[in-house]
Amino acid sequence: MYLTKEEERVLSGEGGYAQQVAMKILVALGDIFEADRLIPIESAHISGVSHKTLGDAVDFLEKLQEEGAKAQVPATINPCSLDLEKWAEMPVSKKIYTAQLHIIKLYSNLGVNPTLTCTPYYLKKPRKDAHLAWAESSAISYANSLLGARTNREGGPSALAAALIGKTPRYGFHLDENRKGEFLVDVHAPLKSAADYGALGYLVGQSAKMRVPVFKGLKLCRSDWLKALGASMAASGAVSMYHILGVTPECPVGTKAGRVWREGKPEETIIVDQKQLDDAYSSLTTSKTDVPDLAFIGCPHCSLSEIEQLAQLMQDRKIKKGARFWLCTSRHVKALADERGLTARLEASGVEVYCDTCIIVTWLKKAGVDSLITSSGKAAYYAPQLCNVEVDFNSLQEMVQKVTKLA
Numbered sequence: 053m054y055l056t057k058e059e060e061r062v063l064s065g066e067g068g069y070a071q072q073v074a075m076k077i078l079v080a081l082g083d084i085f086e087a088d089r090l091i092p093i094e095s096a097h098i099s100g101v102s103h104k105t106l107g108d109a110v111d112f113l114e115k116l117q118e119e120g121a122k123a124q125v126p127a128t129i130n131p132c133s134l135d136l137e138k139w140a141e142m143p144v145s146k147k148i149y150t151a152q153l154h155i156i157k158l159y160s161n162l163g164v165n166p167t168l169t170c171t172p173y174y175l176k177k178p179r180k181d182a183h184l185a186w187a188e189s190s191a192i193s194y195a196n197s198l199l200g201a202r203t204n205r206e207g208g209p210s211a212l213a214a215a216l217i218g219k220t221p222r223y224g225f226h227l228d229e230n231r232k233g234e235f236l237v238d239v240h241a242p243l244k245s246a247a248d249y250g251a252l253g254y255l256v257g258q259s260a261k262m263r264v265p266v267f268k269g270l271k272l273c274r275s276d277w278l279k280a281l282g283a284s285m286a287a288s289g290a291v292s293m294y295h296i297l298g299v300t301p302e303c304p305v306g307t308k309a310g311r312v313w314r315e316g317k318p319e320e321t322i323i324v325d326q327k328q329l330d331d332a333y334s335s336l337t338t339s340k341t342d343v344p345d346l347a348f349i350g351c352p353h354c355s356l357s358e359i360e361q362l363a364q365l366m367q368d369r370k371i372k373k374g375a376r377f378w379l380c381t382s383r384h385v386k387a388l389a390d391e392r393g394l395t396a397r398l399e400a401s402g403v404e405v406y407c408d409t410c411i412i413v414t415w416l417k418k419a420g421v422d423s424l425i426t427s428s429g430k431a432a433y434y435a436p437q438l439c440n441v442e443v444d445f446n447s448l449q450e451m452v453q454k455v456t457k458l459a
């Protein structure tokens with residue numbers, strides 16, 4: 053990869069240890085993926101924040117802090133293992149709280165905004181064609197597909213390195229040719245909820261792996277539902293970008309085949325019908341209980357409209373004895389929900405609203421949860437493996453039916 057004189061000086065250590073190590077990471081990546089050069093980025097989003105998963109990487113953050121490293125572009129971080137304000141209500145000890153706070157302080161000292169959310173695009177929406185270096189697969193899919201911004205699927209270290217340098221290697225989804233569709237998904241089923249879109253994403257992710265799918269036949273394309281589609285596809289596969297004919301920004305109505313398809317036409321067509329969708333629900337469900345221990349929404353973190361929807365469904369209802377209902381969102385979106393009285397309404401009906409965290413990055417089992425019901429395809433996919441709980445993957449309406457009753 054070509055480096056400017058200035059970049060070469062940084063690589064040789066003239067800018068200090070932190071800049072050198074960050075540049076080494078970017079150069080190694082660029083060489084592996086045959087990038088031609090580094091390009092400036094407008095923001096970085098960093099994963100690897102939870103005390104549950106970070107491990108020895110804390111030492112690396114400490115070293116960077118000692119060396120005075122600072123982010124050169126706006127940078128944000130993913131959720132951590134607890135709610136910073138309500139941690140005492142969660143299955144975490146003071147010791148864990150202190151350790152988690154230390155990690156967050158390290159990021160803050162590196163000049164990273166401690167947003168603790170996987171939906172940084174609700175805080176600041178990247179502009180179309182902006183180059184980014186984002187980790188967090190669901191956010192990558194959202195940025196590339198729904199906003200037309202450009203990011204590869206970064207890991208925590210490469211996103212942090214990009215933040216410290218303010219640049220990323222130019223390859224993959226930064227280039228026009230790699231953003232084009234590779235195969236067609238023809239949907240022959242009426243999808244009517246976020247869970248349906250999550251089920252579709254789970255199915256397509258399995259056959260897509262890293263390829264770019266193009267959807268047709270999707271009638272209702274609400275952004276919350278497309279967020280669920282992308283998050284599931286990025287979990288069951290490694291899909292970082294998709295298009296919907298006539299809907300997404302790089303595939304508007306009337307787009308010519310040459311602009312849609314990498315090879316001029318789809319390399320295959322996958323038809324998805326109702327039976328396959330039903331099978332996806334079954335695959336993501338490991339067990340069904342009449343009253344699960346926990347109902348959960350907020351993977352990815354809830355938007356304001358998702359919070360509004362739950363508040364509406366919870367009207368005149370309360371949580372059944374023995375069950376709990378968690379909603380996870382960002383501080384930014386919660387503040388908007390607070391202003392509208394939605395948080396107070398949800399909490400009055402027994403819903404627990406948490407920020408800064410999610411069920412996957414905290415210790416669900418320690419909260420006494422053995423069985424989970426969720427409408428999130430991504431959470432349903434990861435919870436059995438990462439939280440060791442049984443999952444009922446279901447619609448939001450069914451969740452509310454199962455864990456609540458009339459007040």
Ligand code: F3S
Pocket residue numbers: 130131170190283350351352353380409410411412413430431
């Ligand atoms: Fe976000 Fe946690 Fe899901 S980080 S995308 S809510 S697994």
